[in-house]
Amino acid sequence: MVPIRIKGRGISKGSAGGEVLLSEDPISFLGNVDPQTGKIVDPDHCLFGKKIGGKVLVFPHGKGSTVGSYVIYQLFKNGVAPVAMVNLECEPIVAVGAIISEIPLVDGLESNPFEMLKDGMNVNVDGKEGWLEIKD
Amino acid sequence: MYLTPEEERIMSGESGPTLQKAMEILVALGDIYEADRLIPIKSAQIAGVSYKTMGDAGLEWISDLDGKVQVPSILNPAGMDLERWQEMGVSAEFAQKQQEIIQAYSSLGIEVQCTCTPYYLQSFSATYGDHLAWSESSAVSYANSVIGARTNREGGPSALCAALVGKTANYGYHLDENRIPELMISVDCELDASDYAVLGYIAGKAAGKRVPLFRMRSTPHRDQLKALGAAMAASGAVALYHVEGVTPESCRKDFELPAEQLTIERTQIDEVYETVSGDGITECDSAAVGCPHCSPEELEEVAAKLEGKVVDNNVWIFTSREVAEFNPRLVERIEKSGAKVLCDTCMVVSPATDKLSHMAVNSGKAYAYLPGMCKVAATIANIEKCMEKGGGSHSD
Numbered sequence: 001m002v003p004i005r006i007k008g009r010g011i012s013k014g015s016a017g018g019e020v021l022l023s024e025d026p027i028s029f030l031g032n033v034d035p036q037t038g039k040i041v042d043p044d045h046c047l048f049g050k051k052i053g054g055k056v057l058v059f060p061h062g063k064g065s066t067v068g069s070y071v072i073y074q075l076f077k078n079g080v081a082p083v084a085m086v087n088l089e090c091e092p093i094v095a096v097g098a099i100i101s102e103i104p105l106v107d108g109l110e111s112n113p114f115e116m117l118k119d120g121m122n123v124n125v126d127g128k129e130g131w132l133e134i135k136d
Numbered sequence: 137m138y139l140t141p142e143e144e145r146i147m148s149g150e151s152g153p154t155l156q157k158a159m160e161i162l163v164a165l166g167d168i169y170e171a172d173r174l175i176p177i178k179s180a181q182i183a184g185v186s187y188k189t190m191g192d193a194g195l196e197w198i199s200d201l202d203g204k205v206q207v208p209s210i211l212n213p214a215g216m217d218l219e220r221w222q223e224m225g226v227s228a229e230f231a232q233k234q235q236e237i238i239q240a241y242s243s244l245g246i247e248v249q250c251t252c253t254p255y256y257l258q259s260f261s262a263t264y265g266d267h268l269a270w271s272e273s274s275a276v277s278y279a280n281s282v283i284g285a286r287t288n289r290e291g292g293p294s295a296l297c298a299a300l301v302g303k304t305a306n307y308g309y310h311l312d313e314n315r316i317p318e319l320m321i322s323v324d325c326e327l328d329a330s331d332y333a334v335l336g337y338i339a340g341k342a343a344g345k346r347v348p349l350f351r352m353r354s355t356p357h358r359d360q361l362k363a364l365g366a367a368m369a370a371s372g373a374v375a376l377y378h379v380e381g382v383t384p385e386s387c388r389k390d391f392e393l394p395a396e397q398l399t400i401e402r403t404q405i406d407e408v409y410e411t412v413s414g415d416g417i418t419e420c421d422s423a424a425v426g427c428p429h430c431s432p433e434e435l436e437e438v439a440a441k442l443e444g445k446v447v448d449n450n451v452w453i454f455t456s457r458e459v460a461e462f463n464p465r466l467v468e469r470i471e472k473s474g475a476k477v478l479c480d481t482c483m484v485v486s487p488a489t490d491k492l493s494h495m496a497v498n499s500g501k502a503y504a505y506l507p508g509m510c511k512v513a514a515t516i517a518n519i520e521k522c523m524e525k526g527g528g529s530h531s532d
Contacts, residue, residue, distance in 0.1 A: 066291035074193030096293045
């Protein structure tokens with residue numbers, strides 16, 4: 001099958017591929033995520049108990065304290081960060097966290113990722129040119 | 137976003153990885169907020185200093201950077217008085233990490249002045265129309281509103297990137313169209329002292345992110361405007377406000393009156409004085425003044441209130457090191473009572489506050505943050521009452 005490529009806006013450059021993990025809820029990296037394990041620790045969060053490490057994490061946008069940028073960096077240093085991130089609309093905390101951690105990040109895809117993507121799908125993300133590619 | 141050829145070269149990595157990353161962050165923010173270009177800044181104030189809030193990850197990131205800031209740059213309050221941390225009950229382990237953070241910033245050419253009131257520093261003046269990259273929320277509010285300079289609410293890393301590049305992206309409060317008042321707030325009573333902090337606490341909740349224009353019966357001076365802005369930046373996300381006939385932009389520009397209007401009355405202010413924020417089942421066991429950091433005039437006021445008094449509990453007065461060093465007599469007068477004048481830090485970002493249970497404060501910002509960030513209940517009152525309630529102050 002020919003991969004489907006969807007254009008978006010590149011926020012943090014680099015490219016990576018992996019399995020999709022969808023979060024309908026916004027994420028506050030400070031408070032929602034354990035920086036040691038990459039596990040979502042907020043019981044009210046839709047991904048509660050799941051690990052975001054190694055995944056292509058798709059979520060609407062970030063929220064909360066600007067310290068969240070440093071939490072993303074800590075996830076990266078601990079080897080439990082997502083390999084790439086996709087936002088509906090990126091905000092500065094996640095953008096800065098992704099850039100300092102060299103995690104590819106795109107937002108504003110031409111088609112709604114929550115309608116197109118399912119958990120476990122294989123995708124590539126390119127943050128330099130700004131696109132997401134569905135491999136299967 | 138348009139980049140000059142030189143900015144393009146930095147972005148491609150010709151000036152090294154630190155500047156490349158800094159430029160990448162500035163451009164990403166510019167793209168998110170639809171900036172047309174980068175603009176030069178006069179100075180930067182960098183948040184992300186207390187080890188309590190940034191942790192090892194933040195320390196590691198700063199330590200990995202290599203370069204020198206291009207504009208005068210200072211820091212936000214740290215997690216402790218850099219000299220008297222032991223007297224605050226801060227652990228040696230925390231102090232060690234805190235010093236490493238300060239050292240890492242210092243090696244980037246950033247001055248070790250840890251304060252939320254950069255505008256009191258002798259060598260750090262900002263004037264009307266200057267573009268800045270400041271990041272402490274109350275300093276941002278003061279710069280925009282009271283000075284009429286222009287800065288966004290920078291996050292720690294973005295202010296640092298702006299300092300390294302000497303520029304920031306041209307969006308938000310740098311542009312005229314985002315500085316127009318969106319909400320009119322009439323204050324229906326005379327105000328004094330901590331009333332401005334309480335007004336800010338109420339107004340911030342109502343305004344959210346919007347730019348309010350105040351119509352007041354009384355005329356606030358600069359320290360009262362500081363208290364008003366700090367509280368609004370904490371209970372809401374207000375980064376700019378105007379006061380009719382007082383703040384420079386409202387005096388120079390003929391703003392149209394905003395369609396949305398609201399009135400704040402004395403009873404609403406009194407209600408806040410009577411309400412404890414957080415779980416305050418106990419009496420106050422401490423008091424603190426200096427959120428944001430005290431001006432020389434405020435130190436004078438505290439000294440006068442404590443004249444001939446003794447305090448029994450933890451009473452902390454926070455100010456910048458420079459203001460304390462320029463006013464040694466005032467510090468001495470205050471400390472004669474048993475109160476401590478501490479520098480470089482404050483009650484909100486220091487772990488020293490965590491061991492207390494209920495603090496009396498004259499700051500709307502501290503009143504908003506203490507329960508969440510420190511798990512400490514707070515009562516708001518004027519300076520004299522703070523000393524009585526939280527310090528058990530009495531005549532010697």
